[in-house]
Amino acid sequence: MSSHSHRATTKTANKAFKSGHASKGSLKQKAKGRLPGKDSSTSHLSSAQTKLARRNTTKQLQQQKRAAIVQEARLFQGRGGVPRIVCVIELGDGTDARRCVKELAGVLGEEAEGVEVDGKGVVNVNASRFKTSLQFLIPPARDLYTILDCTKAADYVVFLLSDETDVSEWGDTLLRCLQGQGVGEVVAIVQSPNPTSPPTPPPSATLKSLLSFIRYFFPTQEKVFNTSISSDASVALRHLCEGTPKDVSWRAGRAWVVNEGPLGWVEDKEAEEGKGTLVVQGFIRGGRLSADRLVHLQNFGDFQVEKIISAPVATAASHRAASTSMSGTASTPTVLSARNPTTSDTLISLNDPDYMENEQTWPTEEEMASAPAASGSMGPPQSTSSLSKKKTVPKGTSSYQAAWIVDDEEEKAEGEDDDDSEDGMSVDGGLEARDGPEGLEGLDGKDEGEEEEEEEVELESRLGESDRFEDLDNEEEEEQLENYRQSRQNLDRTDLAFPDEVDTPKHIPASTRFARFRGLKSFRTSPWDPYENLPVDYAKIFGFEDYDKTGRRVLREGKEVGVEVGTRVEVHIKNVPKEVYESQNPSLPFFMFGLFEHEHKQSVLHFVVQRNTEYEEPVKSKDALILCVGPRRYRINPIYSQHTRGGGKGANNVHKSERFLRAGTATVATVYGPIVFGNQPCLLLKETSDPLAPILVAQGSFLNADTKRIIAKRIILTGHPFKVHKKTATIRFMFFNPEDVLYFSPVQMHTKYGRTGHIAESLGTHGYFKAHFDNVINQMDTVCMSLYKRTYPKWSEPFVAPTAGSIVDMEEDEEMDA
Structure with missing residues (x-):
């Protein structure tokens, strides 16, 4: 009896369908994970031909890069070649830049016998052995601004490190500034403050420690040279003469x-x-x-x-x-x-704004009196007394804007008196300030920083009027300074613990105090017109329909013309x-940088910055700083806003402002300044008692010049659930009168536990109100209402960097005056 066996499978292999087009699955399997190239002209070729085309393209790119490197190397070769600029910076105590230049030039022997180094800031050395020439720049020690200028134009930067002392705090700040600014090729050289004859090399442990230190800032370093030894000096000189210096990204294309x-x-x-x-x-x-x-x-x-x-x-x-x-x-x-x-x-x-463009004029009293009775004008007739009537308007409102404000008193009878005029400002062809002692603090919706600035200006004006001024004792001055710094730190900690939360004033209606604020249903998607209620400063600046497209065109023309x-x-x-000609110091170099098209025009600039972790003082919005971007320096008062992840703008291009520059996160700093093109690094410095040694606050890079970016300041009004019944609660302490409850009733509220709700009705006369929420509310929860206002930066001005010579001259003049 023969054994019976079943088939291994019941599936049958049918004949493949003959299609003229490959399926997506077959193409994906054939690609084997490779992404398609930009050029699809080789799609009709076989796999072998495609592989050959890719090899040919790669070979052409390699040839182009090698040709560019050779051309760049030829730029420095020959008798008429461009000299290599080498900036020598003293980092360690006891190091001497001129001694280092003498040791490097001594390698050339007779070629450099006539080189004068003592007392000069620019030393030219002709190295005919290497068919090139060197131009050494020796900036003054501990002069940060001059060193930054010299490194901007240098091909090589030589750092002198001491084998006995560590780099000081000033040297650490300088290295961080150079790291943020970007420098060319870096060479590290160790020197001994007390050289011996014959020279003794430092221990290997010291060299390893210095190499580890310099690698922290510039990871590509491989060796620390010792120019006191002839062999090391020869290797270092050959590296300067025969190497190809790398180009800094922000200098690419800029002359x-x-x-x-x-x-x-x-x-x-x-x-x-x-x-x-x-x-x-x-x-x-x-x-x-x-x-x-x-x-x-x-x-x-x-x-x-x-x-x-x-x-x-x-x-x-x-x-x-x-x-x-x-x-x-x-x-x-x-x-x-x-x-x-x-x-x-x-x-x-700057643009010259036309203040009369699209301006609607208001008729005068004579024109109204001479107008015929049946003029057919729209609206109720107005008497002369009604035109000259005083109104209560927010502070800072012009007479033209006040003419369109409907006041509550206009609905009253003509015989009634205006009892509320003492709480506002009167308008009668102009603005009249209240004569009371307290004034109208906060009526214009200004934040606390702006109010503090006004108080400082008022204090300065009072001090200017006084003829006598007595200096405080040193102990009292130090005590007041410590109290001021402590108050700044307390404000920083309070803002970090309770961000954007403010207390509703009791003596001023919330609808008046926060008149310039608005509520948004969604911060990221709610519409916000970028041209709404712009200040006059926006009529002076320049903008682009497509900044990125204009930047690419400008950079391309800069490389061709x-x-x-x-x-x-x-x-x-x-x-x-x-x-300019008379102030030139012959011992210092003079630099001239070319600008691209439109780079002189003013616009709104945005920079992505990160705070320096070594700086511990709080940095508040609109604090005075020094901006170093490209070849320029400006004194600015920036405002800060959140940097959206990925650089996106969202649906409405609205970004939340920040009161302080926080550490550990990227923040956008916004200023008024000249337009910038390209990938430009930036530094934010703060002046100290030493004019030549500022402190590094933050560093970053240029983002864009977007005039439509809306920076919205947020404030949060908080209330306490007084009585709670499931989804309904009675809220108190958010407002203090029923008028404010009615005014803010359209604004959506939220709680710290994630509930959302709205105002249902006002209760009583003390600002209590009933609110409904989307879920059961907790008695321990806090009810919040977010309001937003657009903020703008202040104008910047050019910053003239002090030099060691100018400071000495100022001190001599002060001594002569004394």
Whole structure:
């Protein structure tokens, strides 16, 4: 009997369907996880041909990168090549930058015998052995602003570390500033404050400790050199002469020139008195330079370029050509770029607002009296007495705005007296302040910071009127300073524990105190018109329909238009004050940075910053700080707002303001300032008793110039559930009169336990009201009402950085006056 066996499976393999198009599953399986490329022109090729095309594309990209590196290296080679700028910074106590330059130049032997280093801030060394030249910049020690300026233009930054002492707190602040600003190639060198002969190298443990320290700020460092030893000095010099310095991202495409030798000055009879043409000579670096664009001079502002003339380096070939020429001179300089008045940038930074545009005028009394009775005008007739009637309006309201406010007294009979006028401000063609001792504090909806600023201004005016001023004792001054700092810290802690919560005033109606605030059903989705009730400052600034698109066009044109990089030129800058020429210190370098199109115009700038963890003092909104962005520095009073994750704007582009700059999170700082393009890093500094050593408060980068970004200040009014019955509760202590309850009844409320509700009706005459919620409310819960108001920054002004020489001159003048 034969055994019976079943089939292994009951499935049958049918013939595959012959389709002219591959299914999604087959394509996904064929791709094997590889993402499709940007170019779909190879989609019709086979897998082998596609692989060959990818290899060819990768090879072409490699060739382009290698060609760019070779071209960049050629920029510094040859007798007429661009010198490599090396900034030497003293970090440790006892280090000497000029001794380091002498040790590096000593490696060249006879080539550098005539180099003068003592007393100079700029030292030029010709390293013909390496077919290049070096330009050492030696900024003054402990001068933060000058060091930041020198590192902005440097290709290499050399840090001098001591093998006996640690880096001071000032040096740590400097490294954090340079880390946030961005620098070129970094070289670390160790020095001994007391060199011996013959020199003794520091212990290996010391070198490891210094390398670990410098790697904390610049992780790419591999070695700490010791230039007192000839072998290490030779390796360090070869690294400076043969290496290819990395480019800093914010300098990509932006031209700058380091002046060589003394500045030139040409009197201009057509210019204003005290102004003329400044001549800067040097190599163009970074990007192309055009005469149609503006240039920025450190500490002096923006100026127009008249023309750019070639200034080639004198070589042996040029001397031979000059000797054989008929005129006996070298080739005459040529104009490489000249300013075109029709296409060049102007120095206009603000719009001139038209205050009468779309203005609706109000008829005068004479026009009303002379008008015919049957004029057919709409609305009830108005008498002369009604036009001159005084109204109660919020503080800061103009007469035009007051004309459209419907007052409660207009509904009264003509014979009734206005008993509430003492609680407001009268308008009769203008505003009259109340004569009472307390005034109308908070009627305009200002926050606590603005009220404190007004009190400070009033105090300063009173002090100015007084003829006598007595200094306090040192102990009392220290005690008051400690009390002030303690109050600031208490305010910071209170805001952190109870964010945005305010108490409703009892002597002022909440509808008047918070007249400028509004309620939002949803902070992220509720509509908010960005052009509603804008201040006059917004009529002065510039905006873009598409800032990102304009930025890409401006950066692209900056790389294509202008004189090429590496050309030695003379830049003639017009209408420059003579003090720029006279104030130049010959021992310090002079820098000129080119600006892109529109970068002189004022707009609303937003920066994403993170607070420095080493700074412990509270940083309040609108505190005075120094903004360092790109080649510029400004004194600002920024306002802070939340940075939406991923940089999104939401449905309405509304962002919550922050009263303090918190640590551990990214925050957006908003200021008025000149427009910026590109990825620009920024630093926020705060002045100290030492003008040359400010404190680093925060660092970050430029976000955008969005004039439609709404920064809304939030306040939270809180109430206590007095009686609770399931979803209904009686709330007290949120308002103190029934009028405020009726005024704020449309605003949605919420509780700290997550319930939402609304006002149902007012109870009694003390501000109690009944509220309904979406779920059962807890007796221990707190009822909250969120109100919002748009805030705006203050105007910024250029910051002139002090120098060691200017401070010495000021001290000498004070001693002479004394």
